[in-house]
Amino acid sequence: MNIKLTRIIMDLGKAMLFMLALVLANASYANQTNPQLLLEKVTTTTFERIEVEQQSIAANPDHLRRIIEQELMPHIDYKFAAFKVLGKHFRAVPKADIPEFVEEFRQYLISNFAVALANYGGQELFEPVKDTDNLKSMTVKAIIRDADRPDIHINFKLRKIKKTNEWKTYDLVAEGISLLSSKQSEFASIIRQQGIQGVIEVMKNKNGEPLNIAANSR
Template sequence: MDKVFSFVAGLFLLLAPQAQAAEVDLSDPYKMVRQVADQTFKRIEHDQSKIAADKEHLKVIVEEELLPYVDYKYASYRVLASYIQKARNIEDPEEKKQAIDNIKRFMDVFKDYLVATYAGVFTQYTNQTVEFDPAKEFGNETVVVVKTTIKDPGKPDIDIGFKVRKDNSNQWRAYDMIAEGISLLDAKQSELHGILRQEGIEHVIDLLEKKSKLPVQFRGEGGNE
């Protein structure tokens, strides 16, 4: 399971637009995913020489091309669900302010952590292909799962569901994906929940910050997990 998530986390980078590409249609979740996937494959292939020369270029690609189409703030709130609930019930003004500041810090660090993590697994890209299920009517839905199949020659197909949500501006952005029936975001929430409860949010922030600063390494070289 960990290997599957590690692999598909890299493929989550397919949700990233190329800087000079045509404008992505954010009003349709299915079109958004298909457009950015197609454009990102081209960007990855185009930048292979830069990646080979400097692995840190992967972080640049992720930060510049992926983040505009990932709702990392919403994902952060999901991971911090229990902490946020407690923060809402705090009555002391100073304590409440500190809790809110911690949440803001976590969101910033979680963003950097995602950049570093995805940059690490991004090294696994070797021209895999993605097949999309037919688009469905989404009407007034605010959350849609765009189902895809990852095909890698000589390996079993992997079914992936990209979860995208409509924000207050009626634009769709990705915030999670499902592999083998398990949410990647829920898995990360479970991983950090115990640390958050036992060590506190400051410790979690420091932990993620340290991981986000690790250099990018290709898989098999002791790269980031």
């Protein structure tokens, strides 16, 4: 093969690799900036891992926490959610206690998601999302269908992160019940009576418990 032909083939090969990298990069970017694509990707990956790793979960239920931590939490705006839960009490909370509260709330979400998703066996169907270019927050609607159970209607509340343009979920509304609103009501009375440390202790105790998913096993 002559030198000229070899160079042409090498140049074509480089061009093809560049185009492939560009396509993959754009697909990845689309997944991050399109809320529907992002949710579909994240939920599919999470539930596939739960299904595939059932043996590890059965041997050690806390393995489910690891799956949620790795697959789901990078797409949850837990800091914003934690501040929303504090609501009007946020300004009264000592600043020194905020980091501990946020971290315990993150672990609390992981525990709650793990128990809720332990026995997921249905199919999630998302409503098409329209143009989101000019939106800063939005709701993505989905239906979880399981042949053995009634449909579950879920609304994912998302907000766009300014610095990265990524969409992240901060609240779930299942059958009209908001996760953040329910936690806000639950924690409000504790904050009034015991302060923020009372809430932190409640979450610490919950987070320290082994996951109880035996009752919901598949």
